[in-house]
Amino acid sequence: MKTKALVKIAQQLIDNAKKEQSDEIESLKAILKELKKKKRSLKEKLENEEDEIKCLDIQRKLDVLSSQRKKGLSLIKKLKKGES
Amino acid sequence: MLRKILLPTILAFLAYGFWISPDFKEISAGVAIFLFGMFALQEGFAAFTGGTLEKILRKSTNKMWKSLSFGFTAATVMQSSSLVSVITISFLSSGLIGLVEGMGIIFGANVGTTTGAWLIAGFGLKVKISAYAMPMLVFGVVLIFQKTKSLKGVGYILAGLGFLFLGIHYMKEGFETFQNQISLTDYAMEGLSGVLVFSLIGILATIIMQSSHATLVLVITALSVSQITYGNALALVIGANVGTTITAIMGSITSNTNGKRLALADVLFKVAAGIVFIILMNPIMDLVSIIATSLGLAEDDYTLKLAIFHTIFNVSGVIIMVPMINQLINLVSSLVPERKVHTTEPIYLNGSALELPDTAIEAVRKESVHLYDNAFAIIAHGLSLHRHDILSENDLEQIIVKNRQAIEIDIDEQYNTNIKYLYGEIIAYISRAVMIMTAEQNEELFVLRAACRDIVEAIKDTKHLHKNMSQYIASENEDIRAEYNKIRIFLGSVLRQIAEMEYNKDENLSVLSLDTIKLEMKENDTTTNGTLEVLIREGRITPLMATSLMNDSAYVYDVTKNLVQMAEALFAKGDYSMKKAERSIMLNGDDIDEILEIKQTHSV
Numbered sequence: 001m002k003t004k005a006l007v008k009i010a011q012q013l014i015d016n017a018k019k020e021q022s023d024e025i026e027s028l029k030a031i032l033k034e035l036k037k038k039k040r041s042l043k044e045k046l047e048n049e050e051d052e053i054k055c056l057d058i059q060r061k062l063d064v065l066s067s068q069r070k071k072g073l074s075l076i077k078k079l080k081k082g083e084s
Numbered sequence: 085m086l087r088k089i090l091l092p093t094i095l096a097f098l099a100y101g102f103w104i105s106p107d108f109k110e111i112s113a114g115v116a117i118f119l120f121g122m123f124a125l126q127e128g129f130a131a132f133t134g135g136t137l138e139k140i141l142r143k144s145t146n147k148m149w150k151s152l153s154f155g156f157t158a159a160t161v162m163q164s165s166s167l168v169s170v171i172t173i174s175f176l177s178s179g180l181i182g183l184v185e186g187m188g189i190i191f192g193a194n195v196g197t198t199t200g201a202w203l204i205a206g207f208g209l210k211v212k213i214s215a216y217a218m219p220m221l222v223f224g225v226v227l228i229f230q231k232t233k234s235l236k237g238v239g240y241i242l243a244g245l246g247f248l249f250l251g252i253h254y255m256k257e258g259f260e261t262f263q264n265q266i267s268l269t270d271y272a273m274e275g276l277s278g279v280l281v282f283s284l285i286g287i288l289a290t291i292i293m294q295s296s297h298a299t300l301v302l303v304i305t306a307l308s309v310s311q312i313t314y315g316n317a318l319a320l321v322i323g324a325n326v327g328t329t330i331t332a333i334m335g336s337i338t339s340n341t342n343g344k345r346l347a348l349a350d351v352l353f354k355v356a357a358g359i360v361f362i363i364l365m366n367p368i369m370d371l372v373s374i375i376a377t378s379l380g381l382a383e384d385d386y387t388l389k390l391a392i393f394h395t396i397f398n399v400s401g402v403i404i405m406v407p408m409i410n411q412l413i414n415l416v417s418s419l420v421p422e423r424k425v426h427t428t429e430p431i432y433l434n435g436s437a438l439e440l441p442d443t444a445i446e447a448v449r450k451e452s453v454h455l456y457d458n459a460f461a462i463i464a465h466g467l468s469l470h471r472h473d474i475l476s477e478n479d480l481e482q483i484i485v486k487n488r489q490a491i492e493i494d495i496d497e498q499y500n501t502n503i504k505y506l507y508g509e510i511i512a513y514i515s516r517a518v519m520i521m522t523a524e525q526n527e528e529l530f531v532l533r534a535a536c537r538d539i540v541e542a543i544k545d546t547k548h549l550h551k552n553m554s555q556y557i558a559s560e561n562e563d564i565r566a567e568y569n570k571i572r573i574f575l576g577s578v579l580r581q582i583a584e585m586e587y588n589k590d591e592n593l594s595v596l597s598l599d600t601i602k603l604e605m606k607e608n609d610t611t612t613n614g615t616l617e618v619l620i621r622e623g624r625i626t627p628l629m630a631t632s633l634m635n636d637s638a639y640v641y642d643v644t645k646n647l648v649q650m651a652e653a654l655f656a657k658g659d660y661s662m663k664k665a666e667r668s669i670m671l672n673g674d675d676i677d678e679i680l681e682i683k684q685t686h687s688v
Contacts, residue, residue, distance in 0.1 A: 020661070027658075027665035035596070060607075063679050064599045064671065072669040 025079050032072045039065045111258030115334065118251025122174065122338045124224075125244030129178040131237025138180050145181055148406060151188020158189070159196025165296075166331035168193035169350055170248065173332060176346055177339040186346045187409055190332075191353070194398045197328075201300055201391040217253065221246030252331075279319040279362050282312070286323015291330045299324035300394070304387045314386055318365065318393055322358045325397060329354055341423060345416040352412065357401035368396065427505040428458060433513045441525050444517045448532050451510050452539075452654055453586065458502040459539045463643070464579060465493040466546035467572050468557060475583055480576045484569050490554030495547040503543060510536050524660060535653035538646040545646070549639040552632045563624040567615075567633055571640050574608060578644055585655040595652045599671040605644050606676055609637060 039062060046058045102109040132138060145151040159168045169190050176186045220242045227239025290299045303320045306312045312320070329351045336347035361368060372392050381388050405412065432450040437443045464471050468491045473483050514529050521529060549571075556568040578601055585595065616633060619625045625633070652670060656663045671679075 023661040024665055024668075027661045028669070031594075031596070031662075031665055031669065034594070060603055061597075061600050063683065064597075064603055067671055067675050067679050068596055068599065068669050071671070071675065072665075075668055 021079055021082065025076055028072050028076050028079075032069055032076075035065050035069050035072070039069070107258045109258075111255050114251045114254030114258060116251070117247050117254060118334060119338055121244045121247025121249075121251055122170065122335050123244070124240045124247055125171065125174040126177050126338065128237045128240030128242075128244055129174050129180055131233055131240065132178075132180065141175065141180050141185075145185035145188060148184075148188050148409075151185050152192035152195070152402070152406075155189035155192025155194075156196040157192075159193035160199045165190075165193040165197035166328050167248070168196070169329075169332035169347070170335035173335045173339050173343040173346055174244075177343045183342050183345060183413055184409060186342070187349055187412065190346065190350050191402045191405060194325075194353070195395075195402055197296070198391070198395040198398050201297075201394040217246045217249030219246075221250070276362075278313075278316055279365060282316045282319035283323040283326070283358065283362065286320040286325075287327035288323075289320070290324045290327025296324040296328040299327070300390070304390065307386045307390070314389070315365070315369070317386065317390060318369065319362070321390060321394055322361055322397065325394075326351075326354045326358050341420055345413075345420045348416045348420055349412055352416070353401060353405055357397060357404075360404075361397055368393070371396065426501060428502045430454070430506055430509045430513075433509060438513075438517055438520065441517070441521050444513075444520070445525060445528050445532070448510060448514055448517065448529060449654065451506070451513070452532050452536050455503065455506050455510065455536055456539050456586075456650065456654060458506065459543050460579060460583075462493070462495060462498045462502065462543055463546045463575075463647075465491045465498075466495055466543075466550045466553075467575055468554060469572060469576050469579075474576055474579050480573050480580070481569075484572050484576070488558050488565070490557060493550070495543065495550060499543055499547075503540065507536055507540055528660070531653045535650040538650040538653075542643045542646040542650070545639045545642045549636050549643065552636055556629070556632070561625065561629070563619055564629045564633070567619075567625075568636075570608070571636065574604070575640065575643060578647055582647060582651045582655070585651060595656045595666055596670060598648045598651055599676075601644060601648055602671060602676050603679060605641060606680060609641070 042058055042062050042065070046055060046062070049055050049058060098112060101112070144154050155168055155172075158171075159165045172181075172186050172189045172193075175181045175189075176183065181189075224239045224241070224243030224246055227235050228243060230236055230239065286299060286303075289302060290296050293299060293302075299320065303312075303317050303324070307314065307317045329347070332347040332350050336344045339347075372389050375392050375396075376385065376389050379388075379392075430451050431454055432447045434447065437447045461471055464474055468487070468489070469484070470491075473480070511533065514533050518526055518529060553568050553571070556564045557572070559565045581598065581601065585598075616630060620627065620630050652667070656666055658666075
């Protein structure tokens with residue numbers, strides 16, 4: 001196999017990995033956007049809720065959403081670092 | 085419908101029978117005690133599977149001549165081929181021996197029983213083993229209370245034999261009225277019709293008296309006072325030999341398929357031999373006469389001639405049947421087929437889908453969801469919850485608090501019927517599918533396989549949980565009841581959330597929402613949040629209840645973990661990169677602990 005062909009294959013592999021990474025970043029961004037929307041709506045719900053048990057339940061969901069978003073944001077950072 | 089009315093009809097018929105006839109009551113009680121004895125006998129022999137008795141039995145029956153000798157010796161010592169047949173059926177039902185060995189023993193016992201005819205004819209002697217019934221019962225029950233497995237086993241065997249004898253005794257007592265009504269002179273007939281009628285009388289008399297030996301005594305007595313002809317007496321012996329199989333037939337009622345096959349083989353053997361002897365009655369009578377003369381017996385010594393006939397009958401039967409044993413096994417196997425256990429079949433796994441990787445993955449995913457749907461029913465019932473209650477929007481707490489009745493479920497049986505086979509088929513399909521997959525697709529299959537394993541694990545943990553739960557949700561102790569109800573509410577809500585995801589009730593609901601369950605599980609863990617200590621300290625639950633609750637909390641944790649993992653794998657939406665992204669931000673144990681720590685810091 002000629003060097004030119006080998007370089008072409010290597011380039012293709014790098015491009016695929018890059019595409020996969022950028023796809024993952026895009027997916028993460030879409031998920032985080034959705035989580036943010038959910039967080040906002042839950043916060044509104046919490047402000048209007050008077051039942052103590054339901055409040056605890058909403059708060060639990062909010063805690064989980066915050067933690068997931070935090071994890072997602074740091075992952076995007078890491079992926080972007082790798083990309084650059 | 086028919087099944088529903090069958091049992092009440094039988095019970096009503098029996099009750100009516102008991103009311104109008106005390107004899108019928110006694111006979112039925114005898115049958116019931118006999119069957120109970122069979123249960124005890126099988127239980128006893130089951131204790132010895134894999135032990136010394138199994139080794140001894142295997143060694144003494146591993147060749148046809150050994151099986152025959154074993155049966156011959158046993159029947160000679162016990163003086164009852166029926167008893168040997170019944171014990172052999174129990175051996176077979178407990179898996180101690182195989183069908184061929186069992187047949188060998190029974191054939192041997194048929195020859196062994198002829199020694200009885202000689203004893204009766206020669207010495208008028210009758211060994212009455214039923215006299216040992218009472219001591220056997222007493223010794224048996226004493227041994228059943230012992231802790232050692234083998235002593236318990238011996239206890240069950242002795243009690244089983246005791247009950248068998250007692251059952252036979254009651255049946256005999258019940259039939260006594262009919263026995264006195266048997267007057268052989270009323271039926272005296274010559275020719276083939278005489279042979280047929282007397283064979284039938286022989287069968288009936290043996291069923292009534294529960295002993296072919298008793299029939300032989302009756303025949304010899306009738307013959308000695310010329311109540312019947314010599315030919316009729318021989319027909320009676322043939323009938324007695326067929327009638328004696330009734331004990332084995334009754335014994336096989338409680339046994340497995342092989343036990344039933346053995347009883348049928350015994351019947352076929354004796355009926356076939358009976359037919360052959362009826363056809364060849366005259367030449368065989370001549371043969372008996374030749375043997376009697378060569379032994380120096382008097383022409384009218386009919387009792388010993390009967391013993392010779394009985395011996396020829398059984399020995400020639402065995403000689404004819406032993407070479408045909410494989411054909412006999414095939415025949416009884418086709419007449420009594422193995423009861424097919426209905427198992428859930430796969431719906432989506434088809435071979436042609438294996439050509440297309442994505443289709444194959446989708447087939448596996450759908451089949452895994454099918455597996456989960458079956459598991460859902462088992463887990464829900466294991467928690468004593470109805471599926472429709474979980475799938476409804478009604479308040480679970482209200483449903484659970486109202487319902488203290490545990491749902492009866494055999495989780496092992498349900499697992500074998502609805503899960504095991506299907507799970508195996510999925511695993512087999514995956515191992516074939518991986519051959520054509522890319523690394524990415526293989527990863528997807530790996531996730532699905534792990535999800536199936538999670539489903540199975542969740543069922544197994546539910547099984548452990550079910551034992552205490554069904555007891556404590558009906559407990560009079562409010563606190564333990566409340567704790568177990570909390571578990572039911574929690575796991576019920578887990579199943580409900582997963583169902584919402586499965587049936588796509590909320591389009592925005594993603595598998596990420598399952599992380600809330602993980603947090604809730606940790607927050608509500610009775611064993612770590614101090615609730616358990618308070619309950620024990622204040623004496624509201626016993627230490628035994630506390631340990632049960634601690635162990636079961638671990639099962640709750642495992643069931644939840646497995647169900648959440650499974651749902652994350654099976655119900656994730658979107659393409660591969662979306663699923664991968666979701667999985668990467670799902671919370672693990674450390675993330676949950678971190679949330680709890682932050683919460684605690686805030687509350688302080």
